[in-house]
Amino acid sequence: DQYDLILENTPLFFDDADQGKWLQYLKIYDDNYNYYSVGISGVEYQLLYDSATQSLSWNAEFDKFQDYWGTQIELPAMVEPNIALYVDYCTNTSWNSTIMLDYQNIDYNTIQLTYNFDYSLYPQYEEWYGEIINNNESDYKITQYYLESFNSYTDNDTYSHIFDIDYDLGQDFLNLSLFKIIGFYYNNTNITIASDGVDYDINFDFATKNLTIVDLNPINGNLSQFFTIIAILNFTSGPISSYTVIEFTNYFNQTYLSSIESTFYDFVYTSFEQTSKYNFIFTATPEYNSFESSNYTRNTDLVYTEAFNTQDEFNLYSFDQPQTDTSVREVNGQTEYKQEIDFSTDYKDEALKEDKDITYIITRYGIAEADNPLNIIWYRIIQDFQEHEETTYDPIINQKNTKWFELDYYDVFMTP
Structure with a gap:
């Protein structure tokens, strides 16, 4: 492949007497962030620059085994055809x-x-x-x-x-x-x-x-x-x-x-x-804490449903009634929809003393399909995930330990 360089500005050292000097300060890489060297001639460069056509081409004589601090390393081979290369350069105002x-x-x-x-x-x-x-x-x-x-x-x-x-x-x-x-x-x-x-x-x-x-x-x-x-x-x-x-x-x-x-x-x-x-200022001691539980839930429908008071085998409150708000408007004869879905879960594990409150807020925008107005095409979806977790630990009572003692290392190891 041949890559034509379109330089919108003049790179550093472009007008230097050494015609290949400015090429040493280029950064050339592909989508996988493999980096490639460039020069005017020589087997040590992966790419060669042609000043007449202002283009880059792969060096067929490139020796991919390079001597680096006395060690032979293998540099990346030439990329496959039709792979994009990116060229970064600096100017006098960079x-x-x-x-x-x-x-x-x-x-x-x-x-x-x-x-x-x-x-x-x-x-x-x-x-x-x-x-x-x-x-x-x-x-x-x-x-x-x-x-x-x-x-x-x-x-x-x-x-x-x-x-x-x-x-x-x-x-x-x-x-x-x-x-x-x-x-x-x-x-x-x-x-x-x-x-x-x-x-x-x-x-x-x-x-x-x-x-x-x-x-x-x-x-x-x-x-x-x-x-x-x-x-x-x-x-x-x-x-x-x-x-x-x-x-x-x-x-x-x-x-x-x-x-x-x-x-x-x-x-x-x-x-x-x-x-x-x-x-935030709060107080927490083994006997007292300033936090109190709240009966508030974002989904008002859950207050009156039995599902809110039951748990599954994973101790997860299960319900399938998220709060959904949908707005519709007409723009130039086109029906557009905006929908907000507010979905919360409350997870409790008595064994681990864990309490999690997880909220999913989904906002999506769509338009009605021309051939089937009942079908909505959602072209933009924004998801917001919020999680609040609290963990409490019970103190260990009647813990037994041996009395503290310390070896006198000097007497043991240093005295005759």
């Missing part, structure tokens, strides 16, 4: 690529970056004795994001969403603003809903946390055409967040990356801590 920390509620003050384990890097904003300081010679800047999703099932051209945030947006967040609103269609495509005065008008009240979207163009459909709408806030630091992004500054590039070749394989180590949104 150092400025953002780093995404896909973790919730990262504590801004605990984020630490270390270059090559030798140099501590400094953020744009630092807290000193309760005061936020803007560091002009910072190595990186941090942006945190918080997002919420919502749906508009009505045909109105105006929809309001109040963010479910238990904090003051003006006092508890630093440099907070409305970052972006994205509307996702049912076919998995999306658009950015922007306040342009033509299609949409957006108003965000920080004090009430109320986001209002007005559809100004009736031709493109109202807000109910979206499967879901996601609103994203961004800020420097805050008590809660959905994810965090780190971006290096020019000062970092000039200070540490002046020599591209010698620093190509350098790295940055990142550490951070996460905070919890809620704090």
Whole structure:
């Protein structure tokens, strides 16, 4: 096979006098994460690059037995025909690529970056004795994001969403603003809903946390055409967040990356801590605990059924009446369905003193089949599984042990 390279940007060392130098800094791999070497000529490369056609081809003279630290190892053979290869390369601006920390509620003050384990890097904003300081010679800047999703099932051209945030947006967040609103269609495509005065008008009240979207163009459909709408806030630091992004500054590039070749394989180590949104306080002693049992069940039908009071051979409460809610709407003559299934089980084992409460929440979306309207095609299914488990242990009474004694090793082994 021949692989044509379409380089949207100029790779590092592409214009170097050594025509094959830039190939040494490519990362080429397949779907199974087998990695392949590339060069202009020689039996040691699995792939050869042709500068005239800007393409890669397999090297028929490749010697797959390579000498590695005095040991002969067998490298992966050429892939089968029609297998996709992936080529990664760096450019002069790759150092400025953002780093995404896909973790919730990262504590801004605990984020630490270390270059090559030798140099501590400094953020744009630092807290000193309760005061936020803007560091002009910072190595990186941090942006945190918080997002919420919502749906508009009505045909109105105006929809309001109040963010479910238990904090003051003006006092508890630093440099907070409305970052972006994205509307996702049912076919998995999306658009950015922007306040342009033509299609949409957006108003965000920080004090009430109320986001209002007005559809100004009736031709493109109202807000109910979206499967879901996601609103994203961004800020420097805050008590809660959905994810965090780190971006290096020019000062970092000039200070540490002046020599591209010698620093190509350098790295940055990142550490951070996460905070919890809620704090729980409870008391538990052998004589007393602050937890009490509850008679609440999510499935109200089970309260009046005999199945709830019987157990099978596995001590599992058995019932087959999950709570189901179904909503139907018509969109452009097409019947669409949204169904939520709420199913809970309660498992008890008296021998092991185990008590499990398991909840299954299933949300699925479907459309009626054209030829048979009674048949629903479920094209999207979302499953949420929650489990709560408690285990108690009975204390051992009248335990008998031998009296404590200790050998004097010095007298036994060291004295004559």
